[in-house]
Amino acid sequence: MRSFIRTRRMCDWQDFDHRAAFARSRLVELEGAPLPPFVLLAEPGLSATEQRACSETWMRGRLATAADARARLAFQFSPRDEGRQKIRLGYLSNDFQDHATALLLVETLEAYDGARFELHAYSYGRDDGKGMRARLRRAFDRFNDISQFSDEEAAKTINNDGIDILVDLKGFTEGTRTSILALRPAPIQVNYLGYPGTLGPNLCDYIVTDRFCTPAGSAGDFAESFAMLPHSYQPHGRRDTVALAPNRTVTGLPEQGFVFCCFNQAYKFTPAVFDVWCRLLRYVPGSVLWLLATREAEGNLRGEAWKRGVDGSRLIFAGDLPHAQHLARLQLADLVLDTSPYGAHTTASDALWVGVPVITRPGATFPSRVAGSLLYAVGLPELVVEDQDDYFDLAYALATDAARLRNLRRTLACNRPSAPLFDVKAYTLALESLYARMWERYRLGLPPAAV
Structure with a gap:
């Protein structure tokens, strides 16, 4: 499996035509481990249906392992305190630093309506000491470094903080801790921005997307319900000033x-x-x-x-x-x-x-x-x-x-x-609207559905 991944990074294409068949052979549990779902995203000829099957295979054993911990933790999700009007959003990632995800998202975080939403960061990545880390700390109402916490400790922290919607920014990309999601510490969990595919059942309720990336007919390839933004699902700010081009x-x-x-x-x-x-x-x-x-x-x-x-x-x-x-x-x-x-x-x-x-x-x-x-x-x-x-x-x-x-x-x-x-304000309003509709469905006792 290591050579399967490494040869793509090396652009060693000697056996390229056989890769899809090998990947399909790993869509069911064999003696060897299944391929990581992220790897299949770059393989030609593999469908979104097969990508979903890979995610489900990858998580099957991990979800079974998490089941005992979930039963032991027995998280309860009480209705929000009547005196608290804000929806509590928790963002979970190891990329709260000088990273592409942070560069895309930071201006949206800074544009949130503080009267309607309370932002919590749950960071399990390193502090690189750069300006982006400090800027992100300022953007959140509360910045939690959970890098030294076990999965159960991290999940307890999220649950104790009363997070209404937990937003995962990693999916199956490098350094992820989907094992925290598997413990279901929040009543609503969302797959957003970091991973362009499904995580399979029982991890996230929604995936933030748009009508071009995921046409309506592709819904069956996702375990999550679609949370559709009106234009692109991807944010991009305006504050990145562009200097004159070098020679x-x-x-x-x-x-x-x-x-x-x-x-x-x-x-x-x-x-x-x-x-x-x-x-x-x-x-x-x-x-x-x-x-x-x-x-x-x-x-x-x-x-x-x-x-x-x-x-x-x-x-x-x-x-x-x-x-x-x-x-x-x-x-x-x-x-x-x-x-x-x-x-x-x-x-x-x-x-x-x-x-x-x-x-x-x-x-x-x-x-x-x-x-x-x-x-x-x-x-x-x-x-x-x-x-x-x-x-x-x-x-x-x-x-x-x-x-x-x-x-x-x-x-x-x-x-x-x-x-x-590049319209940060309009994008943020649309994203806030999606979160509000997710919460309203939950408050009314309705299951996740396309919003």
Whole structure:
């Protein structure tokens, strides 16, 4: 299993065509452990139904283990004190630091209506000592460091605090403690932002989403009820000021030539997507492909480029930078190319924020549709394409028609001030409305349902 995961990070694609069959063989309990659900999100050919089956298999034994502790803890959820008008929201994560999730969410936390909601953080991640950690502490009414607590101690703390709605920001991503959710310390539990898929039954009652990421017909692939936001489910603030772009040569880019860009993690790359990227490099003389630096994968990616008739030196790798500096250099990209079936999320919204268009080809699963959701929320649905041929054709057209690309960037710049994607106030009001409706259903004794 380790090699299954590691080869994706390395972009070692020798046995790529056999991966889906291997993953399907792990959708039932075997002598070996099932694959972590997060891994399946990036595997081509696997459906949302199969992703749900993986989540259920992954959690089956863990939920059984948690059952005894739940019985022993015997949490009670009494009606709210009549004198307390605020809904208590608890946010559970290990990413309350300089992390993509925090960068996306912080302005929404700061915009909450303090007369209606009381915000509690439950952090089991490290304190990195950076400014984002301090900013998050200020955004919450109460910031609880539970990193040294056992799962039962953490669950007791959440329950004793009288949390009405517990919002999990991790799902099955790295460092998660879904075992706290399994103890059900709050009457309503919500899957939000961190994991683009279902956690399976008995963990969360709702998943915050939107109509593009999860069309109504996909409800059966989720154990959670849909909590639908009117535009994109993903928040993005306006306070990230964008400095002037640096000189190209400072970033390792050539002084001239079109810059195709994808700053997604390398495990999201597939041979099929890379085929298109290399075809674009062949058809657009002098162009380069700008990727995030990844020591594990760089050699393999250059080798794969050579196999496709492209000089491997035309792949330029960007090192890690603080977020503000990263946004500044990102402006040097001419066009962002999305991956599939696990597409760009924060990387796409950051690109749109700094004025760089993104082309995406959504599939049928949540993680493949996020960039499309963002593009609709910023008024650029024409960059959402149907298939691989359309993906290539549009990217090639924009790379070879400077006037068309210039007009597209101008449209993005004009849309940005009023786009729902960057309207923090409206987004926060819509999210608050969802939480209020969840609580009202619970207060009336109604089960979770789409809101």
